[in-house]
Amino acid sequence: MTLQEKQQEIIDEFAIYDDWMDKYEYIIELGKSVPTLAPELKTQDRLIEGCQSNVWLATEIKDGKMLFSADSDAIITKGIIGLLIQVLNNESPEAVLKSDLFFISQIGLAEHLSPTRANGLLSMVKRMKTEALQSLAQ
Amino acid sequence: MEHSPFSVSDIRAQFPALRQKVYGKQLIYFDNGATSQKPQVVLDTLAQYYALENANIHRGVHYLSQQATSAYEAARRTIQKYIGANAPEEIIFTKGTTDSINLVAFSFGERLKPGDEILISAMEHHSNIVPWQLLCERKGCVLRVIPISKKGELDLSAFDQLLSERTKLLALTHISNTLGTINPVKELIAKAHQVGAKVLLDGAQSIQHLAIDVKDLNCDFYTFSGHKVFGPTGIGILYGKEALLDTMPPYQGGGDMISKVTFERSTYNTLPLKFEAGTPHIAGAIGLGSAISFLQSIDMKAATAHELELTKYAQGILDTFEGLHIIGEAKNKTSVVSFTIDKMHPFDIGTLLDKQGIAVRTGHHCTQPLMDFYQIPGTVRASFAFYNTKEEIDTFVAALERSMQILGA
Numbered sequence: 001m002t003l004q005e006k007q008q009e010i011i012d013e014f015a016i017y018d019d020w021m022d023k024y025e026y027i028i029e030l031g032k033s034v035p036t037l038a039p040e041l042k043t044q045d046r047l048i049e050g051c052q053s054n055v056w057l058a059t060e061i062k063d064g065k066m067l068f069s070a071d072s073d074a075i076i077t078k079g080i081i082g083l084l085i086q087v088l089n090n091e092s093p094e095a096v097l098k099s100d101l102f103f104i105s106q107i108g109l110a111e112h113l114s115p116t117r118a119n120g121l122l123s124m125v126k127r128m129k130t131e132a133l134q135s136l137a138q
Numbered sequence: 139m140e141h142s143p144f145s146v147s148d149i150r151a152q153f154p155a156l157r158q159k160v161y162g163k164q165l166i167y168f169d170n171g172a173t174s175q176k177p178q179v180v181l182d183t184l185a186q187y188y189a190l191e192n193a194n195i196h197r198g199v200h201y202l203s204q205q206a207t208s209a210y211e212a213a214r215r216t217i218q219k220y221i222g223a224n225a226p227e228e229i230i231f232t233k234g235t236t237d238s239i240n241l242v243a244f245s246f247g248e249r250l251k252p253g254d255e256i257l258i259s260a261m262e263h264h265s266n267i268v269p270w271q272l273l274c275e276r277k278g279c280v281l282r283v284i285p286i287s288k289k290g291e292l293d294l295s296a297f298d299q300l301l302s303e304r305t306k307l308l309a310l311t312h313i314s315n316t317l318g319t320i321n322p323v324k325e326l327i328a329k330a331h332q333v334g335a336k337v338l339l340d341g342a343q344s345i346q347h348l349a350i351d352v353k354d355l356n357c358d359f360y361t362f363s364g365h366k367v368f369g370p371t372g373i374g375i376l377y378g379k380e381a382l383l384d385t386m387p388p389y390q391g392g393g394d395m396i397s398k399v400t401f402e403r404s405t406y407n408t409l410p411l412k413f414e415a416g417t418p419h420i421a422g423a424i425g426l427g428s429a430i431s432f433l434q435s436i437d438m439k440a441a442t443a444h445e446l447e448l449t450k451y452a453q454g455i456l457d458t459f460e461g462l463h464i465i466g467e468a469k470n471k472t473s474v475v476s477f478t479i480d481k482m483h484p485f486d487i488g489t490l491l492d493k494q495g496i497a498v499r500t501g502h503h504c505t506q507p508l509m510d511f512y513q514i515p516g517t518v519r520a521s522f523a524f525y526n527t528k529e530e531i532d533t534f535v536a537a538l539e540r541s542m543q544i545l546g547a
Contacts, residue, residue, distance in 0.1 A: 020493040052485045052501045074483035
């Protein structure tokens with residue numbers, strides 16, 4: 001699936017829900033299903049501090065594709081991370097760097113990625129792209 | 139002052155923001171500790187000012203400038219009378235509580251010497267911590283902190299020990315924004331005065347909940363923000379005793395605060411303008427005056443009692459929730475119910491409440507040292523104003539139960 005298709009799939013999935021609470025229940029369930037990051041990976045250099053919730057991001061590159069895993073102390077944040085990982089995993093660094101994550105606003109979660117948001121998600125996306133850029137530079 | 143009997147429905151009818159729906163749900167606004175909603179009369183005052191009265195104040199010879207000047211100065215007198223200050227000279231318009239505290243830290247702080255002590259408490263907002271830390275760095279002063287109990291009450295015997303001849307200023311919150319604790323300020327002010335210390339009260343959370351009389355409290359400074367007391371943002375008050383303010387140097391230089399300027403030296407204006415450099419927030423000041431007039435129309439004793447009842451009601455219900463911990467259980471508290479829930483992040487609770495139309499605040503509430511004391515990352519905070527109701531608390535409780543179900547399942 002292309003990056004576009006993966007995003008469209010999420011948009012379609014969210015289209016089923018017209019109630020906000022249902023959307024969030026879905027995100028929370030997703031958050032619970034995202035594997036937790038092993039404690040030894042929750043290091044200071046992987047920590048992205050938000051004002052309220054923290055995010056840890058671990059990155060690997062395998063066969064030229066990026067593999068992200070991440071965790072958060074807030075479950076909604078973690079659910080949204082799950083969506084981001086679903087979209088960006090197994091993409092090349094170039095694709096991650098150029099990605100336009102339009103699905104976030106289309107499913108009504110833009111507020112979570114706005115710069116004033118206190119949950120570290122925007123910084124996480126920036127960090128994912130920075131990691132992609134660094135792997136290209138190497 | 140005459141006021142009509144206290145009626146929540148009559149009061150609510152004056153707040154347009156409370157009538158709206160968010161996400162298709164009736165808005166329940168429990169974030170009053172952060173900012174209050176505005177009554178129609180304040181909105182009308184602001185619109186009227188910008189529409190018809192807008193002009194720069196003081197020194198203008200034309201009609202509009204005189205109108206604006208007299209409205210601005212009338213607002214000052216309204217505020218002066220409301221808090222029981224002796225004279226309008228004691229009322230300085232600032233940007234807000236933070237600005238007021240910084241003014242005192244820079245201006246009053248000029249007289250402090252290395253080794254002088256400033257006493258604050260463990261429940262202070264960052265705005266009543268950081269300006270003093272900056273002052274300590276500049277002057278070599280020492281910041282001392284009155285500890286609190288787990289219940290969220292000041293340790294008064296520790297206070298007695300910390301207070302000494304070295305204490306030059308006690309800077310204390312009147313009501314804690316995170317815990318709701320009402321501190322026994324009158325008693326502490328009297329004790330501080332006995333050792334010759336001055337006292338600044340952070341009134342950001344008290345002006346909207348209690349009837350304030352600065353003469354009765356006998357504080358040297360009292361600070362508050364307009365936007366937390368039904369007025370506009372960007373305007374606040376520093377009350378200071380006139381004799382004390384008179385001895386303090388200007389904080390910022392610019393227009394309005396001067397008497398005469400030459401390149402060799404300048405002389406400064408008298409109070410209160412000495413501390414109001416530059417074009418002030420004229421509309422904000424007039425709007426705040428209108429908000430205070432609105433308060434005068436309300437029976438504040440009844441409002442205080444209503445808020446206390448709301449606080450006890452909410453706390454009584456939440457106390458029965460398994461895994462929920464109320465943070466701040468002082469005997470004397472009001473209008474704030476802060477809590478944590480086992481294995482649930484405040485951010486998640488706040489987000490789910492929001493989607494059910496309920497505005498609360500989550501996080502550290504700008505009191506990180508207090509969070510460290512309780513060893514928690516943050517709380518969910520419901521904070522009430524006199525326009526809130528028990529029915530709203532019932533809806534909030536149901537929404538909280540639903541949120542906990544979703545998060546826990």
